[in-house]
Amino acid sequence: MSTTTEETSSEAAVVATGIGKTFDTRDGEVQALTGVDLEITAGEFVSLIGPSGCGKSTLMRLIADLDSPTEGTLEVFGKSPAQARRDQDYGIAFQQAGLLPWRTVGANIGVPLELHGVARPDREKRVAELAELVGLTDFIDRYPDQLSGGMQQRVAIARSLAEQPRLLLMDEPFGALDEMTRERMQAELARIVGESGAAVVFVTHSIPEAVFLSDRVVVLSARPGRITGVVDIGIGRDVHRDEALRETAGFFEKVTEVREALHGTPVTAAAREAR
């Protein structure tokens, strides 16, 4: 377990050098990623964006040690991803909330704490804090099937923050939500991340979502998945992320910039048509 907020911003959360990943499938080898170099500093919010099959989820899964790269080296806080996983350096949230249906909201948030032997009183205290952070204090004794999709996803986010990780990995956490809920959740995530000071790797399909949340947007192209562009958003962590921000000229500019980076290469255009 790790404490947050104090480390210097120069420390690297993730360093990827020449990462490649091939999957053996029935149709032969598929090159999911190739030659990926990426450095994410502590406290930085980085979105990975690209068409389906560009390997953005794969890259996140490599960082999470849910898969291992076939080429290159990957360091998470200066350690191997496996070691970082064992040290619980990151928290993770998927597109599916993945809540255990037989556990209440509180018990779901507390799963990682329970597994790592946090004593019950401390656990209950921490769970109450997290429930408040995501605005679910009144729902702590409810079961997942009694919650809306957005609320379930908030539980998943609270759970990913349970052990105060220095790094958050999120794979399209709002992908299954309707647009209204989605925008509200984005604003909440920006606030929560701001409070935690954690670095974030955020996989998404949505350009406005990436621009709204990120310090940097990394654009990937498909087959083989590789980085084709990096857009610095430059909104700054201190800027309050609310509805007004979505309507500023600077926001539109960055949306356009990311769109051009995304669609600018022939490879990406082909992939887009393939969809």
Next chain:
Amino acid sequence: MTTEQASLRTGRPRARTRGAQLRATAFGLLGIISVAVLWEVYKAVAPENGVVIAGTRVLPRTTDLAMPHTWEMVARLLEPTTSQAGAAPLWLTVAEAALLSLGIAAVGWLVGTVVGVGLGLLMQFFQVVERGLLPWIVLSQTVPLIAFAPVVRSWGSRIEILGWQWPQWLSVAVIASYLAFFPVAIGMLKGLQSPQRTHLELMHTYAASRWATLRTVRLPAAVPYLLPALRLGAASAVVGTVVAEVSTGYLDGIGRQLISFAGQASGDPAKAWAPIFGAIALGLVAAGLVGLIGLALRTYRRGEAA
């Protein structure tokens, strides 16, 4: 569910209102009554000798010997079992035999459940075991019960440990467990393999041990698969007990009573039906008891709705 109002729903899954319970009871009674009415109507309408087409009797005879009146069957339950002085009423004799068989079936079910759950766990933990064992488990159920029942009995009768003699009823229970373990083993394995990929990956990211994953995710996820398996196991245990009683010559249970009362049917046709009712009640009670387990574990069935 996209609105937050969905959360205002507070109902427990499968919680039934009083009205629905009454309706279920009424339908149950209606079912029993309609079977009785059908029986009597057929008896009244159909020819005495049944319906014979091309030398084959396709519908049964309607004589009092073959089809006693339903009220005679019920009345017979209240009369003494035999004409001997001081004989217990028939229903009591049947109930005693059925209870004894229920006890044996329960032991068989318990043994079968322990073995089945154990095998399920073993197969989930070691894929080699699953590959090697699963075909044999399936094959085991193709062996006819009456083929090995006498063998179990004769093995059992030779077991004697420090003066403790293997009782005959235990052989019956072992045979019942042989039928009961099968659905439990299959259901357990299926249930342990049922968790969503996201759940298992989450456990991996928490660096959870196999044991912790089993406890936190796999076992709770197995419950919805295990409950119907336990119910099937209970039904199998009851059938196994009745058949094993007959084929091992165990005299005190409902199985033997079915045979011996049927033998007296020519002189006392209604009597033969009493142990049949007893066997039916036995099955219902067994299923009901297992249903109580489902009630106790209902939190773990939320996954079925989600």
